[in-house]
Structures are given as C-alpha cells and as structure tokens.
Amino acid sequence: RDAAGKKLPYLDAVSVSFLKDRNxxxxxxxxxxxxxLSGLDASYKDELLSQAGQLNPKYKKRxxxxxxxxxxxxxxxxxxxxxxxxSKDSPLLKKEVRLALNRAxxxxxxxxxxRNNIGVSAAQGFVPAPLMRERPLDMGYRYDMFEARNQLAxxxxxxxxxxxxxxxxxxSNGAEICEYIQNQWQKLGLKVKVEVVPEANHREGVAxxxxxxxxxxxxxxxxxxxxxxxxxxxxxxxxxGPNYTHFKNKSFDSLYTATLRITDEADRQQQYQLMDQLIxxxxxxxxxxxxxxIRLVSKRVKGLTVNALNLLDLKRVKIQAKVQA
Numbered sequence: 191r192d193a194a195g196k197k198l199p200y201l202d203a204v205s206v207s208f209l210k211d212r213n214x215x216x217x218x219x220x221x222x223x224x225x226x227l228s229g230l231d232a233s234y235k236d237e238l239l240s241q242a243g244q245l246n247p248k249y250k251k252r253x254x255x256x257x258x259x260x261x262x263x264x265x266x267x268x269x270x271x272x273x274x275x276x277s278k279d280s281p282l283l284k285k286e287v288r289l290a291l292n293r294a295x296x297x298x299x300x301x302x303x304x305r306n307n308i309g310v311s312a313a314q315g316f317v318p319a320p321l322m323r324e325r326p327l328d329m330g331y332r333y334d335m336f337e338a339r340n341q342l343a344x345x346x347x348x349x350x351x352x353x354x355x356x357x358x359x360x361x362s363n364g365a366e367i368c369e370y371i372q373n374q375w376q377k378l379g380l381k382v383k384v385e386v387v388p389e390a391n392h393r394e395g396v397a398x399x400x401x402x403x404x405x406x407x408x409x410x411x412x413x414x415x416x417x418x419x420x421x422x423x424x425x426x427x428x429x430x431g432p433n434y435t436h437f438k439n440k441s442f443d444s445l446y447t448a449t450l451r452i453t454d455e456a457d458r459q460q461q462y463q464l465m466d467q468l469i470x471x472x473x474x475x476x477x478x479x480x481x482x483x484i485r486l487v488s489k490r491v492k493g494l495t496v497n498a499l500n501l502l503d504l505k506r507v508k509i510q511a512k513v514q515a
Contacts, residue, residue: 192506199505212363219486225509226487228500232366235306238486243307256485256496261318261410263418266358266371266476269402271436276402281345281353288473290341292331294374301479304367308484312477315466319480320498321415322466323459330470338378350379357383360405361392367478368405397429399436406434407481410499415462416449422469437474
C-alpha cells in the first residue's frame with residue numbers, strides 16, 4: 191500500500207506487445223496504440239529527436255522523454271582466437287592492428303551526428319563510467335589518426351598496404367554506425383566492408399564464432415563492473431558463455447578470479463580498473479559508447495520511473511483517461 195493506505199499497484203492490468211518492425215512500434219505509439227516506447231532506433235531517431243537529443247517540439251503536447259544513464263556498452267568484438275577458422279592468419283590477431291582500429295574512431299563525433307547526442311564515448315574502457323570510480327583522465331583511446339597510422343606501420347601494414355579486406359558483421363540497426371566506422375578506417379588506407387545480416391543470423395553467427403569482426407552490445411545483469419568484465423573471462427568462451435571474442439589472458443583471469451573473493455569495495459574497484467586497463471591494452475574489443483535510456487512516454491502516464499538497468503517498475507503508475515492532442 192502507498193503512504194495513504196491505497197492498495198498497490200494502481201493499475202488493474204498491463205498489456206505488452208512485441209512488434210518486430212521498430213518503425214511500426216514508433217508509429218503505433220504516435221497513433222495512441224501504446225503508452226510508451228523504450229529505445230532509440232535509426233529508423234525514427236531524426237524524427238523524434240533534434241541533433242542535440244531534444245524531443246521534437248511537435249510531440250511535446252502529447253509526450254515527454256525519459257532519459258538516463260544506461261548500464262550498457264555498445265562495441266565491436268574481434269575474434270582473437272587463432273584456432274578459429276575465421277581468424278586464421280588474420281592481421282587482426284596482431285595487437286597493433288587492433289589498437290590502430292581503436293584509435294581511428296572519433297567517438298564523440300559519431301555520437302553527436304549518428305546518435306543525436308544520445309550516449310557517452312566509451313573510449314575510456316569497456317565498463318560504463320558509473321561503475322568505475324576515479325578512472326584516470328588519460329585512460330583509454332584518444333582519437334589520434336597519426337598514432338593509428340604508426341600502429342599499423344608497426345604491425346607491418348604502412349598506410350594499410352598488405353591488409354586484406356576487413357568485414358564488419360552487423361544488423362540493420364547498427365549499419366549506420368558501422369558505415370561511419372568504415373569511412374574512418376578507410377582514411378587509414380584500409381579496405382572495409384559492412385555486412386548487414388538479419389538479427390537472428392547475426393546472434394547465431396556471433397555465438398558460433400562465424401565472424402572475425404562484429405557489432406555487439408552488453409547490458410548489465412546487475413550493477414557491478416564484474417558483470418561487464420565477465421565478457422572476457424576465458425572460462426566463458428561462446429557459445430557456452432559471453433566471451434564472444436575468445437579472449438584469453440592469464441593475468442586477466444587471475445584478477446577476475448580474485449575479485450570473486452574480495453569483499454572490500456575499494457579493493458574490488460582497484461582490481462576492476464587493472465582488468466579494464468588490460469582489456470584496453472590488448473584490445474580484443476572496440477568500445478564505442480555507453481548507451482542512455484530513452485523512453486517516449488504519453489503524458490497520460492503518471493508515476494513512471496526510470497533506472498540504470500532499464501527495469502520496468504509499474505507499481506505506482508497511473509493512467510490518465512485522456513490527453514488533449
């Protein structure tokens with residue numbers, strides 16, 4: 191019951207629908223078939239939001255935006271297991287090449303123009319900033335094409351010479367960002383192909399190590415850095431675990447195992463930072479951005495809260511009978 195003694199929840203029932211077409215979802219909300227929509231999709235982002243991430247004025251009478259930090263990292267994964275057929279003799283097995291690819295992405299520009307300013311650059315590590323305390327300002331990948339070219343030359347591919355075509359596997363929702371990255375990498379002299387595949391095929395292909403380079407996301411199961419770092423534990427190789435890159439490092443595994451026994455939060459944070467730095471040094475992934483929760487909510491919805499795990503709490507939500515158009 192609430193403070194006034196009224197029984198919770200206020201709602202008698204909740205109806206949830208799952209539509210595959212994201213643009214249809216958006217249009218259905220505009221028509222009034224649904225009361226809110228969660229998530230930002232390329233198909234409607236420019237219609238919904240300004241370049242600065244503000245709600246389009248024509249929707250302000252009927253809707254409001256909920257926006258908050260999301261414990262979710264969008265990244266490109268790289269298969270670094272030399273025993274896999276897809277990565278056999280690949281230049282991406284060389285750390286210098288992976289570092290060059292990381293350095294050659296202007297994440298701030300990417301978020302501003304392709305995400306309508308929704309999200310935060312993940313250049314400082316794989317773990318979202320809210321879960322890492324006192325992260326050094328110089329930690330991570332500074333956008334630096336000069337250093338990227340140096341790394342490529344160090345790997346034996348000056349100006350991309352001798353590098354085979356790099357193929358990035360993604361879904362339609364990630365195609366625009368991958369095409370931006372393609373353009374950035376081509377400035378290094380690299381040949382890059384973006385392969386757009388259906389979501390089910392992409393999910394299966396990533397799990398079964400069919401792609402050398404792939405777009406992926408990780409959403410927190412619980413609000414602790416350990417959950418994100420579990421993606422690199424060698425005991426969790428996909429398809430039996432979340433380690434889609436098959437990254438294996440003895441120092442990392444030792445630190446990861448130690449954190450499972452440490453109860454002091456300060457000590458755990460110190461270990462987490464060492465682990466995140468090791469991932470930056472070895473570069474089995476290319477962290478792109480830490481996402482933000484975006485909800486388009488009808489103004490007839492009252493009491494809907496938002497949290498960093500994007501969990502839906504409807505206990506105190508009320509629905510107003512009608513909202514004036």
